[in-house]
Amino acid sequence: MTAPFLNDPAAVSWYEASARKRVVTLLDPGSFLEFIGPEQREMSPHLGIFDLPKQFDDGMIVGHGTLRSEKIFVAAQEGRFMGGAFGEVHGAKLTGLLRAALKADIQTVLILFDTGGVRLQEANAGELAIAEIMRALLEARAAGIRVVGLVGGRAGCYGGGGLISGCCSALVVSEQGRISVSGPEVIETNKGVEEFDSKDRALVWRTMGGKNRRLIGVADAFADDTVGSFRDATLALLEQPGRFDLDTLQAEQTRLEVRLERFGHCADAAEIWTALGIEDASAIPAMAAEDFVAIADRVQEASHDAR
Amino acid sequence: METLTFHHKTVTPAGGAKAQALVGVVASGNLEVLVERTLPPAECTVEIATTAHGFGDIWRAVVGDFVARYPAGGLRMSINDGGARPDTVALRLAQGVRLIEEDAL
Numbered sequence: 001m002t003a004p005f006l007n008d009p010a011a012v013s014w015y016e017a018s019a020r021k022r023v024v025t026l027l028d029p030g031s032f033l034e035f036i037g038p039e040q041r042e043m044s045p046h047l048g049i050f051d052l053p054k055q056f057d058d059g060m061i062v063g064h065g066t067l068r069s070e071k072i073f074v075a076a077q078e079g080r081f082m083g084g085a086f087g088e089v090h091g092a093k094l095t096g097l098l099r100a101a102l103k104a105d106i107q108t109v110l111i112l113f114d115t116g117g118v119r120l121q122e123a124n125a126g127e128l129a130i131a132e133i134m135r136a137l138l139e140a141r142a143a144g145i146r147v148v149g150l151v152g153g154r155a156g157c158y159g160g161g162g163l164i165s166g167c168c169s170a171l172v173v174s175e176q177g178r179i180s181v182s183g184p185e186v187i188e189t190n191k192g193v194e195e196f197d198s199k200d201r202a203l204v205w206r207t208m209g210g211k212n213r214r215l216i217g218v219a220d221a222f223a224d225d226t227v228g229s230f231r232d233a234t235l236a237l238l239e240q241p242g243r244f245d246l247d248t249l250q251a252e253q254t255r256l257e258v259r260l261e262r263f264g265h266c267a268d269a270a271e272i273w274t275a276l277g278i279e280d281a282s283a284i285p286a287m288a289a290e291d292f293v294a295i296a297d298r299v300q301e302a303s304h305d306a307r
Numbered sequence: 308m309e310t311l312t313f314h315h316k317t318v319t320p321a322g323g324a325k326a327q328a329l330v331g332v333v334a335s336g337n338l339e340v341l342v343e344r345t346l347p348p349a350e351c352t353v354e355i356a357t358t359a360h361g362f363g364d365i366w367r368a369v370v371g372d373f374v375a376r377y378p379a380g381g382l383r384m385s386i387n388d389g390g391a392r393p394d395t396v397a398l399r400l401a402q403g404v405r406l407i408e409e410d411a412l
Contacts, residue, residue: 055332
């Protein structure tokens, strides 16, 4: 084996890897089999109208494989193709996967998010896809299936992707992963640069980046930027029971209300971290993953059992 | 969108046993190549869909060079191009042949 084809999960950067590389190295070696693969050429029916290039898998890879010998379903977005954005085919593949999980007696579905939201060139189809995916996801959860989202790609998880991630049973995030609905530029355009300066990268990362998302309980586990670390974090999450009932939802509603009350007045994420009881909040952004995980696990907001 | 198709007779069949391979991504300055082992062993076809019009001669040269230098017999190669430079195209084609040479699953 030569270097470009190395498949050691501990050596593969999640951020740098393609969606296919993430899937193949995340699952048990050789176990991944794709549904509606690129050879079927199920491509966007809309991009051609705009004379834009298509991709054979429309930026969405779906299939099945095993994770520590458990048969699971997996979906992965390719963030470099149109920013991983949702279009008609892209979305339908994920909707179909979630519906199929119900019939195939699957207990776990992983979604490897890497998306800027809905594809503008097929906005109506994309928005519909988001709604269909959320419905299919919640129906899967209601049937006892765990849907875990993994966020650590270059497009982050924005727009409709952010909404879908909020519906998941649990999320794993790395420092590079950003989770939000409106992106930095969108906020700045609508609310002004005083509200949010999208060119201030430290501000963007501090607010939407994986560390803040973990500390305020958006994400349930923090991974270092390797496929191996994502795999370990996912396996640890799957050890916990995946509840989805009225009590869970009411607990989540209460948690969010209290969180808003506690931190709603904060002007910066670092203020929230201080309020959470972290002694040196200014050290968080540069902190190594291992040290950060130890702190995050101690913070009560991050270790809730609602969602 | 401009579509180009090049048919070549080849001497050496592609190695390995994998049925297909996919390399690259459709992004600015990049391309994806889907490699499928579906043709008779002495043929190679390269199909290109590109939004950059008028570069047929350069594609012809890059594909001709690739078929002359790599064992591409039996391969149908389909390209979605995002405006890649000729050197990137050459590298992706070589990478595709290299990947399909791996053992079948």
